[in-house]
Amino acid sequence: MNKARLLLLIALCATSMAVAQTAAPLAQHELYGLWLHPGDAGHSNAEVAAYMEKAHNAHINTIVLLVKDANSLYYASKLFP
Numbered sequence: 001m002n003k004a005r006l007l008l009l010i011a012l013c014a015t016s017m018a019v020a021q022t023a024a025p026l027a028q029h030e031l032y033g034l035w036l037h038p039g040d041a042g043h044s045n046a047e048v049a050a051y052m053e054k055a056h057n058a059h060i061n062t063i064v065l066l067v068k069d070a071n072s073l074y075y076a077s078k079l080f081p
Contacts, residue, residue, distance in 0.1 A: 033062035041065075 034055065041051040041063075055063060067073060 029061075031062055032058075032060050033064060034060055035064050035066065037066050
């Protein structure tokens with residue numbers, strides 16, 4: 001590595017360290033989530049709304065819905081078939 005590249009690397013490292021030390025800390029929050037198969041939350045708007053209300057009351061802040069199993073897609077997207 002030539003001298004110019006070494007100096008550039010040192011300058012970048014020093015700048016990164018200075019920025020990291022002066023940056024405001026990120027807000028810390030806990031993640032509470034569910035991984036659901038399609039249909040677990042209900043089959044109608046009312047059932048899904050009731051399930052979401054239960055999740056909200058249980059302080060669930062993330063819900064991941066499974067869209068594919070080993071054999072097929074649960075939901076066939078029109079945008080990404």
